[in-house]
Amino acid sequence: MAAVQTEVSLCSQPWQRPLHIYGRLACNALMADYTSDRTPLHEAAYQGRLLHLRKLLAQGFHVDTLTMDRVSPLHEACLGGHYACAKFLLDNGANVGAVSTDGATPLFNSCGSGSAACVRLILQHSAFINTTYLLASPIHEAAKKDHRECLELLLTYGAHVDMELPLVGTPLYSACMARAAACVEVLLHTGADVQKGCGQDSPLHAAVRGGGADVVDLLLDFGADRCCRNAEGKTPVDLSTANSAVRTALQQRGPCSLSQLCRFCIRRSLGRNRLHRTSSLFLPHTVQDFLLYQ
Incomplete structure (x- = not known):
């Protein structure tokens, strides 16, 4: 009976078990095994x-315990949106830059x-926003x-709006390939280059492949070259497919008006980093709004 009690006692106190190395961090056998x-x-x-998380750390789990693929608990919390x-x-020392x-x-x-x-939280704890990894x-x-x-x-927070990855x-x-119209609009208003896509493929090519007529309209409004x-x-x-909404959107547009051409030219001259200063120009508010697509 005493032997059984001793065994139960040990099982209820996992932090007293021998430590092993797991993902370069010290863990006990109940925290991670090799299988x-x-x-x-x-x-x-x-x-x-959260309560279970607190309990596990109190029992001796390392906050940056890694899986074999170097996935941390912080990775998992962010993936779940918690x-x-x-x-x-993070308050307990998790590595915000874990890769x-x-x-x-x-x-x-x-x-x-x-x-x-979660995005705001991570950005507040990290100085690195632009990735060096090509697929993530x-x-x-x-x-x-x-x-x-x-x-x-x-x-x-300064993410590179025109960062092109192979x-x-x-x-x-x-965004165009995924028909993510809301994000296409944000990027274009921020000053993303409407012609810069993937190699010689333009965002307009991607929008056509994605089948988004609304995205095609947005790109054309910002000067995409058909x-x-x-x-x-x-x-x-x-x-584009014959008789599709995408082809209709492409073909129904006539030549750009002079006012549109002027808007494209002025926005290019200002550059993406100075677009926010448009309101300080000595121009009527209606013209400022026109330049900013408002």
């Missing part, structure tokens, strides 16, 4: 179970979940998932 990829800490963070759990982990083996960061996961609260860019993730508020936060293109290209050709020598019209 399991996730720990109870990861599960609690992903499911948003602000309270993410804040608790998984596929390049994902907590900021990337926050953008993927669409949690503006936060701004591209927010754009293609059409998470407008997340995208606006990234841009406010095979992925720019955030605008990603005659530009991609690497295959095809124009956006060539890629």
